[in-house]
Amino acid sequence: MSRVLTNDGSMNMHPGPMYYNGVYHLFFQYNPFGPLFSNQIYWAHSVSHDLINWTPLDLAIAPTEPFDINSCWSGSATILPGNKPVILYTGINSDNQQVQNLAIPKNLSDPYLREWVKYTGNPVVKLPDGIQPDDFRDPTTAWLTDDGKWRIIVGSQKDKTGIAFLYQSEDFINWTKYDSPLLKVEGTGIWECPDFFPVWVDSMNGVDTSVLGPKVRHVLKVGLFDYARDYYMIGNYSPAKENYVPQSEFTLGTLRYDYGKYYASKSFFDPVKNRRILMAWVNESDSEADDIAKGWSGLHSFPRSLWLDQNQKQLIQWPIEEIELLHENEVSFEDKKLEAGSTQEIEGITASQADVKISFKLTNLEEAEELDHSVVDPQLICSAKDASTKGKFGPFGLLALASSDLTEQTAIFFRIYKSSERYVVLMCSDQSRSSTRNGLDKTTYGAFVDIDPKQEEISLRTLVDHSIVESFGGGGKTCITSRVYPTFAIGDDAHLFAFNNGTESVVISKLSAWSVKKARINIEETISCTS
Numbered sequence: 063m064s065r066v067l068t069n070d071g072s073m074n075m076h077p078g079p080m081y082y083n084g085v086y087h088l089f090f091q092y093n094p095f096g097p098l099f100s101n102q103i104y105w106a107h108s109v110s111h112d113l114i115n116w117t118p119l120d121l122a123i124a125p126t127e128p129f130d131i132n133s134c135w136s137g138s139a140t141i142l143p144g145n146k147p148v149i150l151y152t153g154i155n156s157d158n159q160q161v162q163n164l165a166i167p168k169n170l171s172d173p174y175l176r177e178w179v180k181y182t183g184n185p186v187v188k189l190p191d192g193i194q195p196d197d198f199r200d201p202t203t204a205w206l207t208d209d210g211k212w213r214i215i216v217g218s219q220k221d222k223t224g225i226a227f228l229y230q231s232e233d234f235i236n237w238t239k240y241d242s243p244l245l246k247v248e249g250t251g252i253w254e255c256p257d258f259f260p261v262w263v264d265s266m267n268g269v270d271t272s273v274l275g276p277k278v279r280h281v282l283k284v285g286l287f288d289y290a291r292d293y294y295m296i297g298n299y300s301p302a303k304e305n306y307v308p309q310s311e312f313t314l315g316t317l318r319y320d321y322g323k324y325y326a327s328k329s330f331f332d333p334v335k336n337r338r339i340l341m342a343w344v345n346e347s348d349s350e351a352d353d354i355a356k357g358w359s360g361l362h363s364f365p366r367s368l369w370l371d372q373n374q375k376q377l378i379q380w381p382i383e384e385i386e387l388l389h390e391n392e393v394s395f396e397d398k399k400l401e402a403g404s405t406q407e408i409e410g411i412t413a414s415q416a417d418v419k420i421s422f423k424l425t426n427l428e429e430a431e432e433l434d435h436s437v438v439d440p441q442l443i444c445s446a447k448d449a450s451t452k453g454k455f456g457p458f459g460l461l462a463l464a465s466s467d468l469t470e471q472t473a474i475f476f477r478i479y480k481s482s483e484r485y486v487v488l489m490c491s492d493q494s495r496s497s498t499r500n501g502l503d504k505t506t507y508g509a510f511v512d513i514d515p516k517q518e519e520i521s522l523r524t525l526v527d528h529s530i531v532e533s534f535g536g537g538g539k540t541c542i543t544s545r546v547y548p549t550f551a552i553g554d555d556a557h558l559f560a561f562n563n564g565t566e567s568v569v570i571s572k573l574s575a576w577s578v579k580k581a582r583i584n585i586e587e588t589i590s591c592t593s
């Protein structure tokens with residue numbers, strides 16, 4: 063499908079996705095010397111015209127100077143007035159301290175911005191007093207406020223309190239730290255790769271990073287290193303008071319972009335299609351020995367658009383429409399009953415590389431089981447009640463990357479419960495039978511979907527791409543990504559099924575599925591020089 067995958071190195075997150083003069087750029091953490099993380103991390107650089115096909119360029123930033131000699135870690139790109147891109151990134155300096163550095167393109171007339179020059183006065187932001195040398199990293203894209211000054215945040219921690227330090231600058235070179243951080247939350251550990259951006263309260267369009275005012279809310283995303291999870295908050299940001307008030311208190315049970323394997327994400331505003339796009343690092347679920355054997359590790363999620371849900375309580379994410387460039391062989395049907403205990407194969411597409419949309423209609427919901435309130439963590443309910451455990455309404459959903467005898471299968475499914483006077487929809491991604499191989503992380507993931515099954519159909523969209531399965535429940539309200547390594551269900555031997563292992567029948571109101579062609583990635587090609 064469309065992923066920037068390194069052939070012979072390890073990759074990590076996206077320091078700086080950006081759009082500049084007709085080209086999408088993706089910078090990412092990369093070890094050119096091997097497939098594992100190391101103490102010599104570089105910035106790799108790929109470019110695309112459609113966010114689907116990617117061309118790798120020379121490495122953009124290398125650890126060469128005292129201010130970054132021990133690695134060039136994550137950061138972000140900002141487009142300054144006059145259409146001038148700059149990068150702020152974390153350098154690990156010769157004293158092994160994390161500091162923030164500035165780099166600018168060598169030649170703005172190169173359409174691909176292949177060469178980057180480091181500011182000789184680096185670092186532009188030093189380690190704050192009282193912060194451990196390895197606890198200060200990942201500057202955000204900057205935003206400009208009405209006072210004409212730039213702001214950034216940098217992730218940190220002190221005594222296990224996660225911190226988003228706030229800085230301001232007039233010239234992008236001299237940065238001053240505010241006494242109060244934008245936010246801090248006790249007990250959360252270091253905050254990695256923060257992201258801070260506005261979303262419209264009443265539109266699915268994206269908002270450029272510096273837009274303020276009553277029509278927007280602000281999203282603060284933080285990566286919790288201790289859990290390898292990206293959490294976000296929605297709130298009100300006041301640059302005059304320099305404070306950010308999230309709508310609800312942060313807890314480990316609150317909102318995440320994705321309830322599976324999905325970390326160190328970063329968003330950017332795409333002015334071409336007026337949308338905000340999110341991409342993330344999706345790490346392996348096999349062992350380091352496997353990474354060494356295959357010579358690479360880590361990939362990027364399929365790009366998603368994201369916007370604020372109408373109810374303003376959460377974000378919605380949806381695969382970018384460019385995926386249609388890769389669609390072929392559509393199969394579709396409507397109104398098909400899935401009897402209790404049945405499966406229905408979806409034939410006519412390449413199940414190892416597919417895009418599937420399915421929606422379910424339920425009747426007699428009064429019969430639904432009561433939710434057991436003693437277990438509150440949805441992931442725990444999903445692992446206790448996996449795809450093989452019968453319920454009443456559910457489990458029903460898809461079996462992706464399945465062998466013909468179903469020994470291997472990745473099950474993405476729903477269960478519907480009654481809870482007081484309402485219904486609760488649980489979404490699970492069960493990897494426990496994804497491969498006959500041992501030694502893999504087959505953790506089952508799960509989360510609730512904020513929809514009312516009495517009023518709405520229950521929809522699921524799943525993108526399958528060999529070892530990655532990305533699922534979007536309830537039209538993008540709940541997303542779960544997993545990495546799986548089947549041994550039989552590969553290539554033409556992979557199958558796709560709809561299934562219902564509940565005791566009540568359900569109706570597939572609509573199904574559409576496509577084969578997804580291979581995108582062009584990591585193919586070196588000559589890009590003509592303009593200079």
Ligand code: FRU
Pocket residue numbers: 074075091103135136137152199200254255326
């Ligand atoms: C996220 C992260 C960042 C850091 C980078 C190093 O996974 O740990 O905090 O800058 O990766 O590659």
